[in-house]
Amino acid sequence: MPSVTVEPADPRPLVDGDVVVGSRCTGCTRPDAWQRERCPACLGVCVSERFGPGGIVWSSADVHLAVGHREPPFTLAQVDLDDGPRVLVTVRPTGEVPPGTRVRIVGTDDGDVVVES
Amino acid sequence: MNPSIVGVGTSAFGRFPTARIESLAHTAIVEALDDAALRPGDIDAAYVGSVFGPAGIANRVLAGVGLAGIPVYRIEAACASGTVALHEAQRAVRTGMHRRVLAVGVEQLSVVFDGPIVPEPTDPEGRSGLALPALYALQANRYLAEHGLDPAVLAHIAVKNKFAGSMNERAHLSGAPPSVEQVLASRPIAGPLTLLQCCPMTDGAAAVIVGDGTEGGVPILASSFVSGPAWESGSDEPWSMRTVSAAASAVWEASGRGPDDVDVAEMHDAFTIGEILTTEALGLAEPGMAGRLAAEGVTALGGRLPINPSGGLLSRGHPLGATGLAQAAELVWQLRSQSGRRQVDGARTALLETMGGGAAGVDGNACVVALLGGDR
Numbered sequence: 425m426p427s428v429t430v431e432p433a434d435p436r437p438l439v440d441g442d443v444v445v446g447s448r449c450t451g452c453t454r455p456d457a458w459q460r461e462r463c464p465a466c467l468g469v470c471v472s473e474r475f476g477p478g479g480i481v482w483s484s485a486d487v488h489l490a491v492g493h494r495e496p497p498f499t500l501a502q503v504d505l506d507d508g509p510r511v512l513v514t515v516r517p518t519g520e521v522p523p524g525t526r527v528r529i530v531g532t533d534d535g536d537v538v539v540e541s
Numbered sequence: 542m543n544p545s546i547v548g549v550g551t552s553a554f555g556r557f558p559t560a561r562i563e564s565l566a567h568t569a570i571v572e573a574l575d576d577a578a579l580r581p582g583d584i585d586a587a588y589v590g591s592v593f594g595p596a597g598i599a600n601r602v603l604a605g606v607g608l609a610g611i612p613v614y615r616i617e618a619a620c621a622s623g624t625v626a627l628h629e630a631q632r633a634v635r636t637g638m639h640r641r642v643l644a645v646g647v648e649q650l651s652v653v654f655d656g657p658i659v660p661e662p663t664d665p666e667g668r669s670g671l672a673l674p675a676l677y678a679l680q681a682n683r684y685l686a687e688h689g690l691d692p693a694v695l696a697h698i699a700v701k702n703k704f705a706g707s708m709n710e711r712a713h714l715s716g717a718p719p720s721v722e723q724v725l726a727s728r729p730i731a732g733p734l735t736l737l738q739c740c741p742m743t744d745g746a747a748a749v750i751v752g753d754g755t756e757g758g759v760p761i762l763a764s765s766f767v768s769g770p771a772w773e774s775g776s777d778e779p780w781s782m783r784t785v786s787a788a789a790s791a792v793w794e795a796s797g798r799g800p801d802d803v804d805v806a807e808m809h810d811a812f813t814i815g816e817i818l819t820t821e822a823l824g825l826a827e828p829g830m831a832g833r834l835a836a837e838g839v840t841a842l843g844g845r846l847p848i849n850p851s852g853g854l855l856s857r858g859h860p861l862g863a864t865g866l867a868q869a870a871e872l873v874w875q876l877r878s879q880s881g882r883r884q885v886d887g888a889r890t891a892l893l894e895t896m897g898g899g900a901a902g903v904d905g906n907a908c909v910v911a912l913l914g915g916d917r
Contacts (some may be wrong), residue, residue: 489730
């Protein structure tokens, strides 16, 4: 089996400053955290759209395991961006925040989307 | 054809890093063949579930027990790989394609990971650090907030299943069951989930032989396989619930039975919150009530509806590709009254459910629900 040293493409959402650069379907209006050409729901044509910086926490959890470069504890959250998609983010400062909490994207940390409450 | 399970077998479950992965599977397959009083030449096709097994594992496993020259399919559906193998085996028989089909699941996690499963780095959420305990912890915190519940409701699931597992000599963790306080005081892993609320990393194998009903066996009344729909922004339901509900609805419709007909169930409790969400998604408990049913003993051995009498994934362990078939084996033993000290009295109809894995934006990769037995 040949070994490779190529780093696979980063699959995380693209962040520009404090917004996620995703896309929206021109047919069904479904928002997506990624820049898609066609909508996964209806195959309609998608156009680029910027989401955030604001959003609402759906849930969050402190993680007490080392995962990749992240040393425990760190906090992950699912956030519904305003009129946008649900995205997985890192919460700063570390600590769980209740569902319904308003948060704001403040940038990235080694590619992870970071929010503050 | 009306498919039925004519033979089951499993390996022991635990950490066996020095064993050959084939030997784990051979133990399970030989037990299933002996149980069915069949020889390898009686098997028409085989479906092999494995997630992290090496390339070629299906043919390597089967060739070692004389099962060469038949159609062989490898299935990967995350934690539901073995259950999807069973679903496809029964479908092959139900449609008349084959008469006797073997479903096998095998996994040797101890040679793949030093610790927990490493999230898949090419998946957006995996790359963002979403280890599986964290995925379930997010659901747990949402569920507890939604229903105004204390984390102790989660701990009751661990206590219940580890009590049952203490009576399962094949289980990975069969020691004395902990108290609720001990579960809550164990090492924090993610959100409200502590170490004793997480399944162990387990090696093992399980096998089920499906026949066409002309040779007896435990009837498979219905089986449903649903892959996860998109999990969209704005959805209030915790991850996986819609997928489990859809699979269950299909089984109720196909069998003409319902939740009230179930005497015993094995379901996906990789983490305590998993059993709670699944119990409710299957319609076996009202929303917000599954933890209380465990605390009150309703879903414990001796209760009205025992759930995970094998000890579940929390005790038996979770050898991913083998898990669904180990669940099926337990239910077959229950329906035959062969479960010894953990026997559910009068068990006639059994429900099987396995939920498989996560991919970014999808409400679970795969869910299988099956209804077994059914004597009225």
